[in-house]
Amino acid sequence: xxxxxxxxxxxxxxxxxxxxxxxxxxxxxxxxxxxxxxxxxxxxxxxxxxxxxxxxxxxxxxxxxxxxxxxxxxxxxxxxxxxxxxxxxxxxxxxxxxxxxxxxxxxxxxxxxxxxxxxxxxxxxxxxxxxxxxxxxxxxxxxxxxxxxxxxxxxxxxxxxxxxxxxxxxxxxxxxxxxxxxxxxxxxxxxxxxxxxx
Numbered sequence: 001x002x003x004x005x006x007x008x009x010x011x012x013x014x015x016x017x018x019x020x021x022x023x024x025x026x027x028x029x030x031x032x033x034x035x036x037x038x039x040x041x042x043x044x045x046x047x048x049x050x051x052x053x054x055x056x057x058x059x060x061x062x063x064x065x066x067x068x069x070x071x072x073x074x075x076x077x078x079x080x081x082x083x084x085x086x087x088x089x090x091x092x093x094x095x096x097x098x099x100x101x102x103x104x105x106x107x108x109x110x111x112x113x114x115x116x117x118x119x120x121x122x123x124x125x126x127x128x129x130x131x132x133x134x135x136x137x138x139x140x141x142x143x144x145x146x147x148x149x150x151x152x153x154x155x156x157x158x159x160x161x162x163x164x165x166x167x168x169x170x171x172x173x174x175x176x177x178x179x180x181x182x183x184x185x186x187x188x189x190x191x192x193x194x195x196x197x198x
Contacts, residue, residue: 001080001084001144002063002064004062004084005059005061005087005106005141005144006060007058008048008061008087008088008091008137008140009056009141010092011078011095012090012091012094012133015091015094015095015098016098018153019105020067020127023078023103023105025165026033026085027101028103029110030105030106030107031107032106032108032109032110032147033045033046033048033049033107033108034046034108037108037109040167041109041168042177044136044160044164044167044168045108045109045164045168047160048157048160048163048164049155049159051153051156051160051169053156053161054153055138055153055154057066057105058149058150058153059138059141059145059150059157061123062141062145063141063144063145064189065147075144075146077144079143079160080143080144082138082140082143083139083141083142083143083144084140084144085140086136086137086139086140087136087137087139087140087141087144088132088137088140088165089132089136089140090132090133090135090136090138090140091133091137092133093122093126093130093132093133093136094122094129094130094132094133094134095133096122096129097122097123097126097129097130097132097133098130100120100121100122100123101104101118101123101130102118103115103131104116104117104118105130108168109168109169109172110172115176115185115193116150117173117176117180117181118178119184119188122133123188124194125188125192125193125194126152126188126190126191126192126193127184127185127188127189127190127191128165128169128187128190131161131162132191132192133163134157134195135158135161135191138154138157138158138175139154139158141154146157165190170185
């Protein structure tokens with residue numbers, strides 16, 4: 001299970017940094033977390049950036065320290081298997097989401113840049129599939145190699161990703177796309193699923 005976890009992390013973060021590199025070569029600034037922001041938005045984005053750099057470090061330490069029962073808590077086999085499925089699913093969802101977003105994908109909200117509202121592909125079923133991908137991958141690794149420190153940073157990352165959505169991303173999308181985004185949000189759930197319109 002350790003090898004599978006390392007492969008999942010390599011694919012997940014490989015996809016993330018490959019997308020950053022490709023867009024940088026095209027002259028697109030992708031890593032916008034905290035840049036040009038103030039107040040609560042800056043706090044959320046900077047904290048999110050720090051946490052999302054800490055999580056993979058703690059994940060790698062947790063995977064390597066699996067044999068140390070002072071750190072690692074033995075989880076039932078079925079829960080570790082579920083963790084493997086969640087992390088594979090999260091990685092796949094993340095990759096599909098950044099591919100579907102094409103050149104509109106950013107880490108953080110763009111200032112003074114126009115992007116396109118993407119509502120096709122995976123975005124027909126989730127308004128935030130990249131965030132869902134992060135959450136599922138983090139949760140999966142936690143279930144596979146549970147320890148309390150990893151649990152704490154995973155929960156913190158989940159909270160910060162959620163705050164980024166509700167306090168930063170959604171405000172930006174409402175301001176940038178107005179009624180088009182509001183109509184979209186009436187039919188597609190924040191994380192997963194479609195809403196029945198009456």
